[in-house]
Amino acid sequence: MPKSNWSAALRRPLSASAAVVVVTVLALAVFAPLLWSDRAAALDTNQILRGPSAEHWMGTDGLGRDIFFRVLVATRLSVELALAATAIGVVTGLLLGTAAVLLGRRAGRLVSAAVDIAVAFPGVLLALFFAVIFGVGARGSVLAIGLAIAPAFARLTRTMVARVAALDYVSAARIAGVGRFRLVGWHILPNVAEPLVVNATITTGSTLLAFAGLSFLGLGVQSPDYDWGRLLRDGLDVLYLHPAAALAPTVAVVVAGLAFSLFGEAVATAIGADTARHRQREAPAPRPTDAPAPQPAEPVLVVENLHVTFPGPVTPVRGVSFALARGESVGVVGESGSGKSLTALAVAQLIEEPGQVHADRLEFLGQSLPGADTRARRQLLGTSFAMVFQDPMTSFNPTQRVGNQLAEVARYHQGMTRRVAFARAVDRLRAVRLPGAGRRSRQYPHEFSGGMRQRAMIGMGLMCSPALIVADEPTTALDVTVQRRVLRLLDDVRAADDVAILLISHDIGVVRRMCDRVLVMYAGRIVEDLPAADLASAAHPYTRALLAAVPDMTTDRDRPMAVIPGRPADPADRPPGCAFAPRCPLAIERCTTEEPPLVHGVACWHPVADVPREQIRVGEAR
Numbered sequence: 001m002p003k004s005n006w007s008a009a010l011r012r013p014l015s016a017s018a019a020v021v022v023v024t025v026l027a028l029a030v031f032a033p034l035l036w037s038d039r040a041a042a043l044d045t046n047q048i049l050r051g052p053s054a055e056h057w058m059g060t061d062g063l064g065r066d067i068f069f070r071v072l073v074a075t076r077l078s079v080e081l082a083l084a085a086t087a088i089g090v091v092t093g094l095l096l097g098t099a100a101v102l103l104g105r106r107a108g109r110l111v112s113a114a115v116d117i118a119v120a121f122p123g124v125l126l127a128l129f130f131a132v133i134f135g136v137g138a139r140g141s142v143l144a145i146g147l148a149i150a151p152a153f154a155r156l157t158r159t160m161v162a163r164v165a166a167l168d169y170v171s172a173a174r175i176a177g178v179g180r181f182r183l184v185g186w187h188i189l190p191n192v193a194e195p196l197v198v199n200a201t202i203t204t205g206s207t208l209l210a211f212a213g214l215s216f217l218g219l220g221v222q223s224p225d226y227d228w229g230r231l232l233r234d235g236l237d238v239l240y241l242h243p244a245a246a247l248a249p250t251v252a253v254v255v256a257g258l259a260f261s262l263f264g265e266a267v268a269t270a271i272g273a274d275t276a277r278h279r280q281r282e283a284p285a286p287r288p289t290d291a292p293a294p295q296p297a298e299p300v301l302v303v304e305n306l307h308v309t310f311p312g313p314v315t316p317v318r319g320v321s322f323a324l325a326r327g328e329s330v331g332v333v334g335e336s337g338s339g340k341s342l343t344a345l346a347v348a349q350l351i352e353e354p355g356q357v358h359a360d361r362l363e364f365l366g367q368s369l370p371g372a373d374t375r376a377r378r379q380l381l382g383t384s385f386a387m388v389f390q391d392p393m394t395s396f397n398p399t400q401r402v403g404n405q406l407a408e409v410a411r412y413h414q415g416m417t418r419r420v421a422f423a424r425a426v427d428r429l430r431a432v433r434l435p436g437a438g439r440r441s442r443q444y445p446h447e448f449s450g451g452m453r454q455r456a457m458i459g460m461g462l463m464c465s466p467a468l469i470v471a472d473e474p475t476t477a478l479d480v481t482v483q484r485r486v487l488r489l490l491d492d493v494r495a496a497d498d499v500a501i502l503l504i505s506h507d508i509g510v511v512r513r514m515c516d517r518v519l520v521m522y523a524g525r526i527v528e529d530l531p532a533a534d535l536a537s538a539a540h541p542y543t544r545a546l547l548a549a550v551p552d553m554t555t556d557r558d559r560p561m562a563v564i565p566g567r568p569a570d571p572a573d574r575p576p577g578c579a580f581a582p583r584c585p586l587a588i589e590r591c592t593t594e595e596p597p598l599v600h601g602v603a604c605w606h607p608v609a610d611v612p613r614e615q616i617r618v619g620e621a622r
C-alpha cells in the first residue's frame with residue numbers, strides 16, 4: 001500500500017489521535033506491568049479510599065492501593081484478553097465464512113443458515129449465553145466474547161469470499177486441481193484480507209468494551225487478577241464515597257475502545273483509497289491492442305431447459321437450451337412472437353412479475369443467476385453483461401447527460417471518482433467511434449441520432465469489461481448504412497475483447513454475416529441450431545422457409561416475394577405435435593401428434609437437408 005495513503009489518512013486529526021492512543025495503549029500493555037506492578041500492588045492501610053492527591057493521582061482503593069497505577073498495569077490483561085477474543089472470533093469467522101468452499105455447497109449452505117440464525121441474536125446476549133456455558137473467569141469470557149463476535153465476521157467473510165470465488169482465476173485454479181485449503185489460503189483469502197483486517201481492528205475496540213462489561217457483571221476476570229472491567233466493578237462499590245475509583249478505569253476503557261475503532265476507520269480509509277486506485281488500474285480501457293482476457297475453462301453463458309411462463313398459463317419460451325463460449329457470436333432468428341426477446345430478457349434476469357422463469361441451468365460466467373442474491377447478481381451483470389436494446393430512444397434517461405449515464409456504471413460498480421469515471425466514459429465513447437466524444441459526452445440523448453445512441457449504448461456496455469453483449473434487434477430502428485456501422489462495431493468489440501455476442505434479429509441475412517452460429521426459434525423452442533456458414537444446408541423446413549424469404553442475387557425479380565404461408569403459432573393456443581406442422585409442406589402424420597426433440601441440431605421428424613431449396617419455397621406474397 002503506498003505510503004501516501006497512510007499519511008493522508010493519518011493527517012486527519014481524529015485518525016492521528018486514534019493512532020497515538022493505540023500506540024500508547026500497546027506500549028502500556030507491554031511496559032506498565034514491568035515498571036509499576038509493585039506500586040500497583042503496594043498496600044497502605046493508612047491511605048484507604050483516599051481521593052486524588054499529589055501522591056495518588058486517582059486516589060486509593062479499599063486496601064490503600066494506588067488506582068492510577070492499577071489502571072496502567074491492568075492495560076496488559078485488558079488488551080491481551082481483547083486480542084485473544086478477537087483472534088478466536090476472527091479464526092472461527094474465517095472458518096465458518098469459507099465453509100462453502102471448504103466443505104462443498106450443501107454443507108456450506110447449512111453452515112450459512114446457522115450463521116444467519118446466530119447473527120440474528122444480539123452480540124451481548126450471545127456473549128452472556130456462552131459465558132454461562134464456559135463458566136466464570138478470564139478464559140470463559142475470552143471464549144464467550146470470541147464466539148459471540150464470530151457470526152458477524154463469518155457473514156462478512158462469506159460475502160467477500162463468494163465474490164472472489166466466482167472469478168476466472170479461481171475457476172482456473174479449481175480446474176488445475178488446487179486443493180480446497182490451498183484455494184482458500186492462497187487464492188481467495190489474500191484477495192479479501194484488507195476489509196477483514198479493517199473489521200478485525202474495529203472489532204478489537206468493541207471487544208475491549210465487551211470485556212469491561214463481563215468483568216463488571218462478575219463473569220469476567222476474578223480476583224486477585226484485575227482488568228479495567230474488574231477495577232470498574234470495585235470502583236462502583238464506593239462510587240459515592242470516592243468517584244475517581246470508578247472514573248479512572250471507565251476513562252481507560254472508553255478511550256482505548258474508541259481509539260481502536262477510530263484507528264480501524266483510518267486503516268479502512270487508507271486501504272479504501274488504495275483499493276479504488278487498484279480497481280481503476282485493474283480496469284484498463286479495453287483497446288483493440290490489449291492482450292486478450294485469459295480464457296476461462298467455463299462457457300460465458302449456459303442455458304438449459306429455459307421456460308418463461310405468464311399467467312394463463314402461456315409459455316412463450318419452452319425448453320430452450322444453448323451455450324456461448326468466449327468471443328463466440330450466436331444469432332437468434334425467428335418470426336415475431338417466436339420468443340427471441342423473452343429468451344434474452346430471461347438471461348438478463350429482466351422478466352418481471354407475473355412472468356416466471358424456470359431453467360435447469362442458467363449460468364453466467366459460472367454463476368447461477370437465479371441462485372445468486374440480488375446484490376451479487378447486480379454486481380455480476382453490472383460489470384460483465386451488457387445489453388443493447390432495440391429502441392435507442394428509450395435506452396437512455398432523457399434528463400441526464402450521456403457521459404454521466406455512462407460514468408454512473410463505473411462509479412457504482414468500480415468505485416471510481418466522478419472525474420475518473422467521466423474520463424473513462426469519454427474514452428469509451430471514443431472507443432465506439434463517436435465523433436467529438438468529449439463534446440458529445442456532455443450532451444443529452446435527444447441531441448444524438450439513433451445510430452449514435454446505439455453506439456453510446458455499446459460504449460456503456462464497455463465501461464466495465466463485459467464478457468457478453470446481448471443485442472436485441474439493435475439495428476431495427478436504424479437506416480441501412482448506420483445499421484452496418486453499428487454491426488461492424490459490435491463485431492470489432494467481439495474480436496478485440498473476446499466478448500461473446502447474442503444477437504437477436506428477425507433478419508437472417510444480418511445474422512448470417514455477423515455470427516458463428518444461428519439458433520432458429522419457432523413457437524418458443526429452438527428448432528434448429530447450426531453454424532452460420534452452413535445455413536444453406538439447413539435441415540428444418542422452417543429455417544429453409546426463412547432463408548427462401550430472403551431475396552438474393554439469384555432471386556427472380558419478376559416473381560412475387562416468397563413468404564411463409566399461415567400464421568405463427570399462438571402461445572395460448574398451440575397445436576399438438578410440431579408447432580410448425582400446420583404451415584409445413586413436408587408435415588407427416590407424426591408431426592401433428594408428437595413434438596420432435598432437438599437432436600443433432602434439428603427438431604424435426606422430417607429433416608430436409610437434401611431437399612432442394614426451391615421445394616421449400618412454400619408461398620409467395622401477392
Ligand SMILES: Nc1ncnc2c1ncn2[C@@H]1O[C@H](COP(=O)(O)OP(=O)(O)OP(=O)(O)O)[C@@H](O)[C@H]1O
Nearest residue numbers: 310316334335336337338339340341342343506571
Ligand atoms: N408480459 C407478457 N405476457 C404475456 N405474453 C407475453 C408477454 N411478453 C411477451 N409475451 C408473448 O410471448 C411471445 C414471445 O414474445 P417475444 O417478445 O419474445 O417475441 P419475439 O420473438 O422477440 O418477437 P419480436 O421479434 O416481435 O420482438 C409473444 O407471443 C408475446 O405475445
